[in-house]
Amino acid sequence: MLISRKALLLSVREVAESDLFLSLLSPSYGRFSAVAKGGRRSIRRFVNKLEAGHLLRIHLRWGKKGLAPVVEAADLLWAPERWRKDPRAFALAGYFLELCERSCPPAEGREVFPLLLHSLRLLEGQGASLLLASFFELRLLGLLGWAPELDRCLGCGGPLRRGGALFPEKGGILCPSCSGEGGFELSARSLALLRYLVRLSPTKLSRVRPQAESLNQISRALRTFLKVVLDQDIKALKVLEALESPGEEAP
Structure with a gap:
């Protein structure tokens, strides 16, 4: 099942060889985690998007219960320049x-x-x-x-x-x-x-x-x-x- 959520990206951590583990805060769900499979290599899906402090509309695919959802795509809604x-x-x-x-x-x-x-x-x-x-x-x-x-x-x-x-x-x-x-x-x-x-x-x-x-x-x-x-x-x-x-x- 694919679900879209607006969320602020709190932190990004590298896991495995090419994946990213994300911590996010959503106005509808609160704080949650997700995994971007191949996030370190996928330029088309995630380039300049998965950075802490960015506001995203994130598209998630839920799998087995108890496991973090997988990020299928992300739309950048707001990103700072001054920082x-x-x-x-x-x-x-x-x-x-x-x-x-x-x-x-x-x-x-x-x-x-x-x-x-x-x-x-x-x-x-x-x-x-x-x-x-x-x-x-x-x-x-x-x-x-x-x-x-x-x-x-x-x-x-x-x-x-x-x-x-x-x-x-x-x-x-x-x-x-x-x-x-x-x-x-x-x-x-x-x-x-x-x-x-x-x-x-x-x-x-x-x-x-x-x-x-x-x-x-x-x-x-x-x-x-x-x-x-x-x-x-x-x-x-x-x-x-x-x-x-x-x-x-x-x-």
Whole structure:
């Protein structure tokens, strides 16, 4: 049976002598895997199509139960240009793709597809930025049900008017009275930025001009929070951080 699905290609891995193992995210099915038989050699069917970050309409043939479907053909719906020339944009795109692949179990993640596609298109149009990275991280946490409470202290339940500290291992934010030492400091301004990003439409992100200190605070906190909830290192994050220079804003 041949089925067609729109999907974003999350990763490509070489298997056997000429096959490709694909990890994809679909708005209708969530994350799934497929095999492109002879994908490394078939110029007519797959040339310049099977690359991570591409939006495809993929035509699949299902075989035996429990086996990954076979890719018969793929139509390229959208492909970025900026990433090929901009190392920071390429690294940030890889970070987004890996986060989605690691956080979405098989057949889940339908709700993540629009966020990923919007973010990749923003990256293509506006380039890499710390704000875009933090927006994606925060919204991904929310979609997966992992986002910390931003209005109330995890300890006493009181309002976080004076800021607080994020404790990834505890899964939330403690107010100054409850936090003691440790955690990732979040000023009142940083918490206000997080609350704003939770509600913000992706199309309006380019209008936001937050203070660098607030951006750096929420970036450090969100990246560590993601590592803890995923319980694993994110390989693409190491590449991203390697491109950052001392005293320079992260992309």
